[in-house]
Amino acid sequence: MGKRYYCDYCDRSFQDNMHNRKKHLNGVQHHRAKKAWFDHFRDSAAILHDEQTKKPCRKFLQKGICDFGPNCRFSHMSEEELFTLKRQVEDERRHREDTEDSNVPERSV
Numbered sequence: 001m002g003k004r005y006y007c008d009y010c011d012r013s014f015q016d017n018m019h020n021r022k023k024h025l026n027g028v029q030h031h032r033a034k035k036a037w038f039d040h041f042r043d044s045a046a047i048l049h050d051e052q053t054k055k056p057c058r059k060f061l062q063k064g065i066c067d068f069g070p071n072c073r074f075s076h077m078s079e080e081e082l083f084t085l086k087r088q089v090e091d092e093r094r095h096r097e098d099t100e101d102s103n104v105p106e107r108s109v
């Protein structure tokens with residue numbers, strides 16, 4: 001059985017050979033997926049940072065709704081959501097360190 005190349009960005013695998021790899025890595029779909037992946041990473045890290053510096057929104061936590069919506073200066077995230085997000089950011093960061101060149105300087109978030 002031949003080796004499979006698994007692309008994390010696209011979440012798909014294919015038979016690992018030069019042709020397939022080249023074709024895939026130069027593909028529009030892959031570039032899109034890769035960009036989305038990095039955007040997503042940046043987003044969740046930024047959101048986490050934001051939410052962690054905010055106080056919880058009492059109105060939202062009590063009623064599940066808040067007039068200010070996403071513009072509220074208090075956090076609309078439950079502890080559980082915050083925890084999930086935190087874990088996600090950590091996972092993504094670890095993942096990034098595995099796949100990226102190691103000479104990329106650490107981001108101070």
Ligand SMILES: [Zn+2]
Pocket residue numbers: 007008009010011024025029030033
């Ligand atoms: Zn890909």
Ligand SMILES: [Zn+2]
Pocket residue numbers: 057059060066067068069072073074075076
């Ligand atoms: Zn609110």
